[in-house]
Amino acid sequence: MLITRRTALLGTALAAATPLRFAHAEDTIKIGGIAPITGPAAEAGKFMQYGANMALDAINAKGGVLGKKMEWVVEDDATTNPGAVLGFSRLVARGDCVAYTSSIRSTQVNAVAPDVLKLARPVMFGGTDPSLTHAGNPWLFRTRPNDSFSARVIADFGATTLGKKKWVIVHSTDAFGSNGMKALVESLDKLGIKPVLVQGYTNQQTDFTPVVLAVKEAQPDVIGSYFTFENDLGIFARQLRQLGVTVPWVGSPSIINTTSMKLAGPTLWGTYGVADYNQDSSPEARAYFDEYVKRYKVNPDNQSTWLYDALMILAKAMNDAKSTEPQAIRAAILAIKGYKGTEGTYTFDENGDGLRGYNVVRNEKGQVVFDKHIDFAS
């Protein structure tokens, strides 16, 4: 056999890589996860990695899961639905993950949901589209409150606390934004309010002037919003202020995300947001905040906390069940009652929803100020 220089180099590279692979493949409990490592939400992917690191350190410091260390194996979803499906199928093809984490973006959770049903293993996710846990898929578990609750809080805060009756709703036309909008319209309807304008937009826009002008012409006294991507929110906020619209604005959680606040800067000052995570909402949230800031020198937001809670809950469920069998993990998750996470106190219902409340916060010159936490019975 003729050994060329290229073959020799390839062989050397493989030989060098092999021990690493074996070292990596030690006997751990593996949780597969998709994350936006590339694409427009790549910064959120970085925050997810931070949250996962903190959860794994906490879990493994206390003995891990069933006597083994827990590991989060990540695949890039490229911030797209096809990327999410491909990343998830890669994880499944490994064959060694006992459970999975999906996305904070509802549209991507929707995209992988059929594969989750076929796989029949627990998948934790952070998307807030209410329908995701009501579509007959028993393997999806949510570690954020869904938008039926965020919509109720936005509507109640805007209409009752701020006393505003003339609403404009601006929303992304993806699954998250559309379902958030529907929930907000329903919540306002229960308060006897019909929005004067409901305005959708497609994600990743270069200009929001038509949307802002439509909002301005509707002459609202309050804006409610469901934005998916922070850069869209930043461009909208900038143009909204430039064109002279200064009415109160109560937004879904993206309005107080670390990235949104950095991009939009002063144009978001004075706005309100409903936040599933806020450092002043509980001692657990505060402890997470302090440790996260110490480690990563940036404030945490829900991009990391939903995943932190998801991994902590999976570890607890497997330890409670003393098993990694899918049905046993599922039963243990559904049995969780009163577990205190960073996002709130978890009690799972039969649909897989663990939380039923939101915090109301205000952007005070770039600082997120906690106002109150609102929990619902159902």
Added chain:
Amino acid sequence: MATFLQLLFTGLGIGAIYALVALGFVLLIRAANVVNFAQGQFAMLGAYFLVIGINVLELPYPVAIVMSVVLMAAFGVIFAGATYWPLRHRGGLPVIISTIGASIFLENTVLVLYGPSPEVLPNLFDSPGIQVGPVFMDSQYLAILVSAVLLVGLQYLIFEKTLLGKKLQATSQDKEMASLLGIPVAGMILFTFAYSSMLGGIAGMLVAPVLFVSVGMGGLIALKAFAANIIGGYGSIPGAILGGLSLGVAETMGASYISVPYKDAFAFAMLLMFLMVRPQGLFGEKISEKA
């Protein structure tokens, strides 16, 4: 009427962004017969050089712009050496595929080296804009419009009124003949890549305060810039400008008066209409003849 005028100004501003990127496309098509699908990533790279100049090195804005333009010119030469030169004798398609590969490589290289955090750059001017009657004119959009006019004028002068431009066009039309006439073909092509890279970089620097600086920012505008190039006329400088401006105005007006969620559809419907009714675009020759 106030709404119409506001939409017209914004549409022209957005259109000027498309036009600036389209100018980069046109330059390489005319001088080297190359369709560069990394033109959007040139814009992204220019914006990141400016971010490094201002936010990291803390240089004054004008100095950071000059530094970024020089770096982009140097990058254009490197880009030509990596994507065009090894494939120059293999026809157009391998080079196109090479530029698509380079666009992916560039995005991921910046992601690895700089990280995924989007960045914010201040406007070129301290004032956010001026109010002219019912229309608010964003100072950055004004800067983009003025820059587009200056750059298109410069490009027109270079190509149509200078010996350098004639040499560049001769190189594009027949490299062997140009070489026999004593034109330094390699030098002409490298110059074209450097200039095109500079143009793309300037477009990125100008739009950065409006769209923010992120790895994916180039892709957002490059596709529409390419459509503007087809609408205006494949390889036509005035066509790129008019195509970009008309695309920006059409999608802004369509979004406002018909449907916001179908905003992108208006732009591509316009492209389809031109391909069916007038495939040579506003100013160009027929694409079939070009091929």
